[in-house]
Every structure is written in C-alpha cells, then in structure tokens.
Amino acid sequence: MGWQLIRFWTLLVYLFMFLPVAVVVLLSFNASQFGSFPMTGFSIRWFVELAQNEAILRAFRTSMILGALTALISTTLGVLASLALVRYRVPGSNLISTLLIAPILVPEVVLAVALLLFLNFMSINKSFALLLFGHVIFTLPFVVLVVQARLVAIRRDIEEAALSLGASPVQTFFEVTLPLMLPAVLAGGLFAFTISFDDITGTLFWKPGGVETVPTQIFAMLRNSISPEINALGTVMIVLTVGLPLLGAAIARQLARKSGG
Amino acid sequence: MSSVILTDIEKHFGDFTAVYKTSLEIPDGSFVTLLGPSGCGKTTTLRMVAGLLDPSKGEIRIKDRRVNDVPIHKRNLGLVFQNYALFPHKTIAENVAFGLKYRGVAKEDARKRVQDALELVQLPSVGDRYPKQLSGGQQQRIALARAIVIEPDVLLLDEPLSALDANLREDMRVELKRIQERIGVTTIFVTHDQSEALAMSDRIVVMSAGRVEQVGPPEEVYNTPASEFVANFLGASNIMDATVLGREGDDLMLDVDVFGRVAVPGRKAADVASEGPAKMVLRAEKLLLTNRDEPADGTVAVDGTVEAVDYQGQAVRYFVRAGDRQLQAINMIDEHPFDEGAPVSLRLRPRDCAALPAT
Numbered sequence: 001m002g003w004q005l006i007r008f009w010t011l012l013v014y015l016f017m018f019l020p021v022a023v024v025v026l027l028s029f030n031a032s033q034f035g036s037f038p039m040t041g042f043s044i045r046w047f048v049e050l051a052q053n054e055a056i057l058r059a060f061r062t063s064m065i066l067g068a069l070t071a072l073i074s075t076t077l078g079v080l081a082s083l084a085l086v087r088y089r090v091p092g093s094n095l096i097s098t099l100l101i102a103p104i105l106v107p108e109v110v111l112a113v114a115l116l117l118f119l120n121f122m123s124i125n126k127s128f129a130l131l132l133f134g135h136v137i138f139t140l141p142f143v144v145l146v147v148q149a150r151l152v153a154i155r156r157d158i159e160e161a162a163l164s165l166g167a168s169p170v171q172t173f174f175e176v177t178l179p180l181m182l183p184a185v186l187a188g189g190l191f192a193f194t195i196s197f198d199d200i201t202g203t204l205f206w207k208p209g210g211v212e213t214v215p216t217q218i219f220a221m222l223r224n225s226i227s228p229e230i231n232a233l234g235t236v237m238i239v240l241t242v243g244l245p246l247l248g249a250a251i252a253r254q255l256a257r258k259s260g261g
Numbered sequence: 262m263s264s265v266i267l268t269d270i271e272k273h274f275g276d277f278t279a280v281y282k283t284s285l286e287i288p289d290g291s292f293v294t295l296l297g298p299s300g301c302g303k304t305t306t307l308r309m310v311a312g313l314l315d316p317s318k319g320e321i322r323i324k325d326r327r328v329n330d331v332p333i334h335k336r337n338l339g340l341v342f343q344n345y346a347l348f349p350h351k352t353i354a355e356n357v358a359f360g361l362k363y364r365g366v367a368k369e370d371a372r373k374r375v376q377d378a379l380e381l382v383q384l385p386s387v388g389d390r391y392p393k394q395l396s397g398g399q400q401q402r403i404a405l406a407r408a409i410v411i412e413p414d415v416l417l418l419d420e421p422l423s424a425l426d427a428n429l430r431e432d433m434r435v436e437l438k439r440i441q442e443r444i445g446v447t448t449i450f451v452t453h454d455q456s457e458a459l460a461m462s463d464r465i466v467v468m469s470a471g472r473v474e475q476v477g478p479p480e481e482v483y484n485t486p487a488s489e490f491v492a493n494f495l496g497a498s499n500i501m502d503a504t505v506l507g508r509e510g511d512d513l514m515l516d517v518d519v520f521g522r523v524a525v526p527g528r529k530a531a532d533v534a535s536e537g538p539a540k541m542v543l544r545a546e547k548l549l550l551t552n553r554d555e556p557a558d559g560t561v562a563v564d565g566t567v568e569a570v571d572y573q574g575q576a577v578r579y580f581v582r583a584g585d586r587q588l589q590a591i592n593m594i595d596e597h598p599f600d601e602g603a604p605v606s607l608r609l610r611p612r613d614c615a616a617l618p619a620t
Contacts, residue, residue: 155344163334166337166360
C-alpha cells in the first residue's frame, strides 16, 4: 500500500516536471495557427517557418558563436587554472579556488547588475566582447570544478614517469596529462556551451543593442504573441541542450573504453 | 669508478630537515639499497637524484657530470614507482617505447628494442594490451621494461615491490635482481623492508631521521650494526648495558647485564673504547633456549623463564625473563617449542656478540 502511494507520487512529480516540455514538443508539430490544444493535424510548417525567420536565424547564429567562444575560452582558462591549483603550490590557492567557484553561489541577477554597474563606472560601452566576457565568468566555475576533480585523480607519478623518460614538461602535458583529463575537458566545454546557450538573465543585462541570442529572441517574441514558431524553437533548443551533453557523455565513454576502461 | 656521487646534500622543507648532510658514492654497476623507516629521508634522497626535488645544499654528480641544475628529463634515468605509473591510455608497447621517442631512435630499431625489453621481463606477447588488462606484478615488469629500454645511466627504484602481495614480492625480488645483473645497470633501490634489502643489495645504506646510520654489504650491516638503530631495525636484537673490562688479545672483555663476562671479538667492537660503559648487541636468533640440564660447552649461560611464545611455523619467537631483563630469542623448533612459564637456560656464543659505544 505504502509503496503504491510512493510510486504514484513519483509519477506525479515526473509528470509535473516533464509534461510542459512534452506539450511544447507536441504542439510544435501542430498544424493549427494557434499554439494550443486541440491539435488539428501533424505538420512541420512551424519548423520551416522558423528556418525562414531572419531574426531567429540571426539569434541562433549569435548564440552558437557566443556558446562556442564561451566554451573555448572557459575551457582553456579552466584547464590552466586547475593545473595551477592542483599541480603547483600557489600561495592562497584555497582563496583563489573559492573565488573561481563563487559565481555559482552569487545569484545571477546580482552578478549581472554588478558587472553592468562596473562597466558603467569604467565608462565602457556594452559590446559582444563584454557579453562573451560575462558568459565566461559564470561558466568558468563549472569547468574548473569538473577538470579539477579529474586532475586530482591523475596520479602525479604518471607525469613524473614521463618526465624521467625524457619528455619535457610541455610534452608531458600533451602526451600524458591532457589525454587523461580529456573526458573532463570535453564535459567542461559542453557544460560551458549549454549554460551559455541557455542563459537569459545575464544576457539581457549585458547584450548590446541589436544583438539577440535565442533565449532573448524568444523572450522578445513572447511579448507580442504566442506564436507556434516558439514551440518549434523550443523543440530545437531541447534537442540541442539535452542532445549535446548526451552525445558528449557517449564520446567520453567511448574514449574511456579505448584506454582499457 | 662511481656512477653517482652525493656530496653533503641536504634537503629542508621549511623548518623540517628531511635529509641532513648526506654523502654517498655509488660504484658503477652496483645495486645499492636505501633502507629505513618511513620519514627517514630515503625517498627524498632518491627524488633528489632523480631531479624531482632540488637539494637545498650539496652536489649531485651522475657519471661525472654535476646534475644539480639539470632538469629530470635531461638526466637519462630509469625510474620505477611503487604504483607502477604506467600510462593508462597507451598500449604496453607504446608505454615501453615512450622514452625512445625522445631519443631519436628510428622506428624499426625502437620496435626491436621494445620487443627485447619485453622478453627480458618475460612478457613478450602483451604489447597490444592496455595496462589495466595486466596484473599488478605484470604491470610492474612493464614499468621496469620501460625504464631500462632507454639504457639509463642509473636505475632508480622507489619501493617497487611494496604494492605486490607477499608471494609475488619474493618472485619479483629474484627477477629484479636477475635483470639488474644481466644488464649491469647501476641501481638505487629504496625500501623499508629489511629482507628485500638484505636479499638484493651489494651495499645497504641504512638511514634514520635524515642521516645515514651505516653503509656496508648486507652481511656486515646485519652482523656488525654500527648503531642501536641499525641493530633494532634489521631484525630483532637484544641490546644490553655492559662495562668494558679491558682487552685480552683480539677480544674485548665486557661485563654484561644479566650474562656477566663475555669476550666479544675485537673486529665486532671496533668503535668501543678500552674502558668505560658500552652496549652489547645480540641477535634474537643467536640467543638459544635449552633445557637447564644440558651442558653449556663454550657458551655463556644464564637461567631464565619463558614469558611469551610467538609460534611462527618453522621457527618460534620467545620473550624470556632473565633477572630483571626481558630478552627476545628466535629459535628453530626442535620437536616442541617451550611452553609459557617453562624454566630454561639461555645460551649465547661470545663470537655472535657485537659491542657498541654507550650512547
């Protein structure tokens, strides 16, 4: 009896979490003019229309470039920071570590406003570069956390063995350390990409005039009307933000298996 | 000629002195063991030779070249670690070939040398596998192959057998010694295990608290310990207070606690003055327990009582009370061991004893 109840309750929780998502995906294939039930037939016209909407395509391109650059910069900085913190005795490394993680703990709005006020104070105008800078700040902690955890698990004596065999420190990094932490580096990069791709709060504060990312574009479109195109866009975003990490995990597992896993 | 010469090297970590003023010469082709308890500075010394730590003071020379400022990857050393430290993402063949890549060895030649090395460690057909597919003992053989394939000037072994289980450890001990003798590479071996040190070394360097206590061949270190620490660390010893009575011919006459007059051979009492207080060292396995009615012939005998019996199969370890002293004796078992509380006679032969200056 008790288990029955728990099972039912669990089902309700999952329904509550995923039903809205399912509805969005379902309605994106609705033929009707209005993005609501009852459905009148199956159609991919909203996806076609989406693909022809200049504003959305531009926003999509911006988001992709922003996400990719964020991932690239965050991962590079994150790997270097992790190496410094884990492998070298840096004075105040605990403090640095905490500061690097801090953006996760500070509410995003606060961070967004703070950066904006700071830019104002410095009389710097908003630009794409600054938007990118903002995204790097709050994706960096995720990369650092993931990469650091992996790096701690890579035994130092493996690197020492490579050094003793004649590999220089740089060669050791590329031959031994990097391949061993590659799964974590890729995971960190994917994290950074999806977080950047999804982000709306910070982006709304930081984006210069005329630049829209996918989330801000949806936000803008919702202010006028609820078009079924938004459902289609929602479906695309779900596929991207859920599918990419899954793909990444699959690749990581494949890599791990190759090295005798 | 010496392969490795350490001159007055010291290592400080902040206020802590890990290695204090150590000088050592390691002859070409010899197998030298740094032996001591954890924290004695043996691994620190090895890591300084390897170039993984910089000495705070002193000079390190390898093959007549001062290497203090030479980084590890330019020292041409073979290094084997306790936990194998194979590259998990590379095959066994790639692991062994790793060092050859940085020495400009042509591909075909490298392949042959890798195969020779794998044959030397008796694992000729595992080249395509990954480290995780091998057992611990096999992984350690591969680590050894990887270290010797580059023909290092010195082979450095940091507790390479400690992660293996007991039976395998003894096999590997023999194997390691065989390979070392075959290729004749100068080897520095670090261990806390006295039986490994005694079995494998040409010379043992006993270290304690950052200082070298004694350097010598295994037999000498075992039979003529230079200090109380060495006597206690290598096997079990009875160390007794004594007073020097004088010299008689080659012998040093001692008046020893419990046992009375003992004539210790002069060569085993080299550092002791001709009068005053001293210590007498007697190995636990040289103290023999017998029934009280057996004749003493040529031995020094006192009566004692067995207090505890530690049965070990082919041998037995007794804790015996004699006077106000508790002594240890490790004896082979002849029929039955003595029981607890048994009255026994303790026998020692003077030539088995050594004397140390009183501290």
